[in-house]
Amino acid sequence: MSTNSSLAAAAARFLTAGQGIRPLELGGQRFLHPGPLRWLRALGWAVALFFLVAFAALPTAEVLGHWLPAVGPAQFAASLGGALAALAIYALAVWLAEGRWPSEIALKPLTPELAVGLLIGTAMFAAVMGIMAGFGLYEIRSLGAAPVWTAAGRAVQSGVVEEIMIRAILLRLVWRAFGPWIAFAVSAALFGFGHIANPNATVFAAICIALEAGIMLGAFYALTGRIWVSIGVHAAWNFTQGYLFGAAVSGGDFGPALASSTARPGFAEWLTGGAFGPEASLPALVVCTAVGVAVMVLAWRAGHFRKAAA
Template sequence: MPLALFSAAGAAHVWTAGQGIHPLELGQRRILHPGRLRWLRALGWAVALFFLAAFSSLPTTEILARLLPQTDVAKFAASVAGALAALAAYALAVRLGEGRNPSEIALRPLLPELAFGLLIGAAMFAAVMGIMTAFDLYDVRSLGAAPVWTAAGRAIQSGVVEEIMIRAILLRLVWRAFGPWIAFAVSAALFGFGHIANPNATVFAAICIALEAGIMLGAFYALSGRIWISIGVHAAWNFTQGYIFGAAVSGGDFGPAIAKSTARPAFPEWLTGGAFGPEASLPALIVCSIVGLVVMGLAWRARHFAKRP
């Protein structure tokens, strides 16, 4: 399966478009220059970038959604524009505030790494639902053809914007301030408990998301030095969950789907995810944790956690 490709340098050369894997760039110029209180400057910069990404994406999507015709295709375009606005705002801010080209969103490896992430994300969620159906934990019914635009737009926007905010900003800059392990703990916890206000959310659901996605998606970033694989995994997981299987996504409805998947009420919520969706289930926790630990191990072996000046 795809993770085995990481062990071969030739395969890495292919899925990175010849760029290879490298430690993520933390930033060390201008606002992040070495010296007194760099940890505090890094945290302040993280907060500023976090809100910049949010306030460049969401208003763009809302404004375009009102200006464009009220069709599914137009709403998809508005969602994509919101994602691109967050990327552009982040790139400009890093160039101005950190005095560097943001290698974490380098364009040359975008397509192969994104495709690689999409493949992994879809395969992971399919594996989770395979376990669910094998043990009769879920009822999965085919609904036939359905418009894809709503689910695709939501998957793209959530994948891009959340990975910029949580990985490229929070994980990277807390790593700059305090090192990798605190950075992983903080970014994973914020990502998990950021879902606590979602419909049907529970503390267990937030813990699952923190351990599943918070660690696993950060591990892909730490391994490759770029966020494209993380974006691909994130978007494909949501799309496969919400459109292909028609399950709840973080407690919400993802729009029209080609199937409908519901947890069987006879089983406990910690086993199925209940109304929150399969990502709050034990099978999802196991699958994502295995992938996350494997990728973390690969990043460790590549010395991407080694102390740097």
């Protein structure tokens, strides 16, 4: 075995915590059976499933948040309830309409792969802030102890719900319709420009989100064949950004934090991210895109783009 193959195998073992990688299961039965206009059926199912999950998860979290006590742990439980509702309705809908149990949310790899994703997401954002601080682009001040529940709830909900909607639904079903490259382009673009209405958003910020998260999180899914690493990276990135460092998360306030991180005045917004936060910065773009490309190469070398299409 060559050195490159050995490194790729070791990286894959780490990313899946020994669970093994597999090509995406795109779906090929019932509503997605081979035959005329499968591409159109796949797109129609993508739209229907996208809104089905959204209308299950977000109202569930809203209702639970209204009825549960207005205290930290209870509100975290409301966010967790919304995330679990998204997973449940996705699993049920795929089972009914596609005739399969969705291997992309298989339960056995959940804990180890989620843990790996959390580790990667935390390390990546810490690296971005280390670069920012090292070059004097950001001021980071400790604020002391802060309740964790708000940030944890938002991280869980955004990580689970957005990854199901963007990766498990849009990326997978557009891949079913038109192949991997159009699927990556469409899902990344929709994810990036879906943030354009956020506070302090700019076109550059949307492009950064598309390239950083859209490509990288899709790459983890394409390599492992499951969504757990992507969920872990997404949730940990947001949590580390908003709670541990107290920086703006996609232009918004993530709640109480352990620190406060703000861009120093006098630097261009494309270097610091400005009021939108570090996600719209050059260091984040470089770090996340590098990770995304590396994982895409691993998925390519494993043959997952060809096997999933077949």
